[in-house]
Amino acid sequence: MRILRPFRHLLGLALPPRCAGCGTPVAEDHRFCAICWTGLRFLGPPWCAGCNRPFAFDRGEEARCAACLVDPPRHAGVRAAVAYGPIARALALRLKYGGRIAFAETMARQMLRLLPDDIDLLVPVPLNRWRIWSRGFNQAALIADAVAALSGVAHDRTVLMRLRRTILLRGLGARQRAKAVSGAFAVQPGDRVRGSAIALVDDVYTSGATSDACTRVLLKAGARSVVILCWARVLSSAADD
Numbered sequence: 001m002r003i004l005r006p007f008r009h010l011l012g013l014a015l016p017p018r019c020a021g022c023g024t025p026v027a028e029d030h031r032f033c034a035i036c037w038t039g040l041r042f043l044g045p046p047w048c049a050g051c052n053r054p055f056a057f058d059r060g061e062e063a064r065c066a067a068c069l070v071d072p073p074r075h076a077g078v079r080a081a082v083a084y085g086p087i088a089r090a091l092a093l094r095l096k097y098g099g100r101i102a103f104a105e106t107m108a109r110q111m112l113r114l115l116p117d118d119i120d121l122l123v124p125v126p127l128n129r130w131r132i133w134s135r136g137f138n139q140a141a142l143i144a145d146a147v148a149a150l151s152g153v154a155h156d157r158t159v160l161m162r163l164r165r166t167i168l169l170r171g172l173g174a175r176q177r178a179k180a181v182s183g184a185f186a187v188q189p190g191d192r193v194r195g196s197a198i199a200l201v202d203d204v205y206t207s208g209a210t211s212d213a214c215t216r217v218l219l220k221a222g223a224r225s226v227v228i229l230c231w232a233r234v235l236s237s238a239a240d241d
């Protein structure tokens with residue numbers, strides 16, 4: 001294992017490898033046991049050309065879902081490794097609240113296959129400073145670090161800033177969510193973003209309100225395109241994505 005070797009002892013990887021989903025011993029780091037592996041729904045084509053929402057059957061390369069036809073997204077796609085479910089959720093929670101930061105690489109390994117070829121820069125969805133102080137890290141930045149190490153694509157965790165805390169978006173309607181995150185993000189002055197194809201990195205894609213607000217400021221700052229790259233995506237609430 002070449003990647004992130006200096007951090008191995010910090011991440012507890014000197015211990016016997018365990019399944020990232022349930023903790024059962026497995027053959028290698030970043031592997032899942034057979035039960036968790038089959039419990040994960042890996043996403044890929046056929047999917048919507050606008051938002052990469054998977055289709056049950058192939059409708060052709062340019063086909064778009066109903067939501068994208070009604071309201072074309074600003075982003076250039078939502079690339080999620082897996083559908084949000086019990087195992088995807090367990091992993092995200094163990095990274096975020098359990099401090100199991102090695103799982104950032106476990107996620108990144110599954111996200112790599114969905115990273116478009118033309119991406120110039122990885123940008124994590126920022127946390128506000130209060131959250132970083134209390135948690136000690138930004139999980140999106142850890143995932144972006146791991147994707148950068150595995151892919152060789154540049155990563156900049158300072159280019160996008162969160163200007164204020166936002167209220168919990170859960171339970172809000174689409175319009176309220178958009179309002180709650182409006183003005184919450186800004187791009188650092190400078191030319192880093194201009195002309196770049198950006199992958200905005202996050203752990204879980206839920207309603208899209210946060211990533212949409214980030215996409216908006218990145219495009220305004222001159223980004224050529226913004227793709228959202230994440231570990232898991234909530235697919236059940238078709239209506240409000």
Ligand SMILES: [Zn+2]
Nearest residue numbers: 019022033036
């Ligand atoms: Zn397992």
Ligand SMILES: [Zn+2]
Nearest residue numbers: 048051065068
């Ligand atoms: Zn779509």
